[in-house]
Amino acid sequence: MSKGFQVAGGATLIALLLGWYALSNLEAGASFTYYQSLEEFTASVDAQAGQPARVHGYVSEGTIERDVGSRSVRFAVQNEPPHGGGSSEGAMDVVFASLETPDLFKDGAEVVLEGRLLREGSIARVHADKLLAKCPSKFEGQEGGPPSTES
Numbered sequence: 001m002s003k004g005f006q007v008a009g010g011a012t013l014i015a016l017l018l019g020w021y022a023l024s025n026l027e028a029g030a031s032f033t034y035y036q037s038l039e040e041f042t043a044s045v046d047a048q049a050g051q052p053a054r055v056h057g058y059v060s061e062g063t064i065e066r067d068v069g070s071r072s073v074r075f076a077v078q079n080e081p082p083h084g085g086g087s088s089e090g091a092m093d094v095v096f097a098s099l100e101t102p103d104l105f106k107d108g109a110e111v112v113l114e115g116r117l118l119r120e121g122s123i124a125r126v127h128a129d130k131l132l133a134k135c136p137s138k139f140e141g142q143e144g145g146p147p148s149t150e151s
Contacts, residue, residue, distance in 0.1 A: 035112050038079045038092060045124050048117045055126065060088045061107045071099055077126075082108045093125040104133035 038057040041048060057077030064075045073096040080086020094113060105111065115128035 038077055038090075041117075042090065042092060045117065049119055049124070050116060053113075053115065053117055053126070055092075055113045057092070057111060057113070058082060058086065059105070059107055059109045059111055060091045063088075063091075064105075064107065066099060068099065072097055073099060073101060077111060077113070081110070093123065094128055095125060096128045096131050098131075101131060102133040105131065106133075110134040 035054040035056045038055055041053065041055045055077070057079060058081045060076040060078045061082045064073065066073050075094050075096070076088065076091040077094055078086055078088045078091040082088065096113075110133070112132040112134070113126055113128040114130035114132075115126050117124055118127050119125075
């Protein structure tokens with residue numbers, strides 16, 4: 001077997017593997033969107049149904065219910081933080097498929113959900129398989145602007 005034939009065969013194999021990798025990622029609905037706010041997400045609920053989504057919101061107060069039988073947590077997310085006077089009107093129901101939630105997950109917590117929006121009759125509900133909770137106090141800037149770099 002000639003050296004040229006071996007190089008051509010290797011290059012073809014690499015091209016096929018790269019093509020397969022690109023197609024498999026595009027078919028999975030890969031998105032480069034970091035996340036959508038709940039307001040952006042609910043504006044296009046019909047287009048979002050069944051598609052992978054990453055949504056940002058705040059846990060509505062008093063909505064967290066742990067269902068040990070189905071090993072899931074149900075809660076609602078709203079667009080504005082409840083501790084800042086945000087209304088729960090327009091909140092979206094969420095089912096998280098695990099009882100293991102982040103330590104920071106609680107009423108009013110800022111969360112990012114990864115999952116799919118599914119319709120159950122007339123109700124649209126996010127079925128999340130990943131749940132990220134943020135602690136806003138750890139990311140707030142200092143009062144008076146950034147620290148001075150002068151010495």
